[in-house]
Amino acid sequence: EIVLTQSPATLSLSPGERATLSCRASQNVSGYLAWFQQKPGQPPRLLMYDASKRATDIPGRFSGSGSGTEFALSISSLEPEDFAVYYCQQRSTLPKTFGQGTKLEIK
């Protein structure tokens, strides 16, 4: 199965700052990578799909990039509601797999 490794495990930033989260795949997943945001007590929420396409109603401050094995999620200017856990997911090959998550916390 394809292993996704996210870094860093925890990212401490202040509102207004820029965040960059990374996801590395153990094999080529082409562009078939998604990003999810999860807040405590809630199901995951789709942010990005196919590496760089924003899901419905996702604000423009979120952007995704990458292909193959290296991907990134950027948040241009952090809002208080952006502090959460972020997961990448590949759907290139079954089984689908998730990264272990990056916790974005308020500094």
Place this chain on the structure above:
Amino acid sequence: QVQLVQSGTEVKTPGASVKVSCKAFGYPFNSYGINWVRQAPGQGLEWMGLINPLNGNTKYAQNFQDRVTMTRNSLTSTAYMELRSLTSDDTAVYYCASGNYDAYWGQGTLVRVSS
């Protein structure tokens, strides 16, 4: 409005089985696969498998291959996930997810396994 509504909390003893349901509203049930994903307390997301509602075909993650069964009832737009031989390690929130790129998620079902 698209919604996936899951069944309620389950408390089971070790060795038992659990069956969780996921009822879809607001979109053609047969259009998208139904995934099952679990999350142990304080842990990440683990994909368990999926079912194609159109033909019932399934694909399970290897970790669950021997003790999970996913089914569906297209007449009621409901998917089911049964997990057998439960241990305390199966204590988790179980989610169903569907739609393009898994955009729609159920609210989660807590399954607690305890003697």
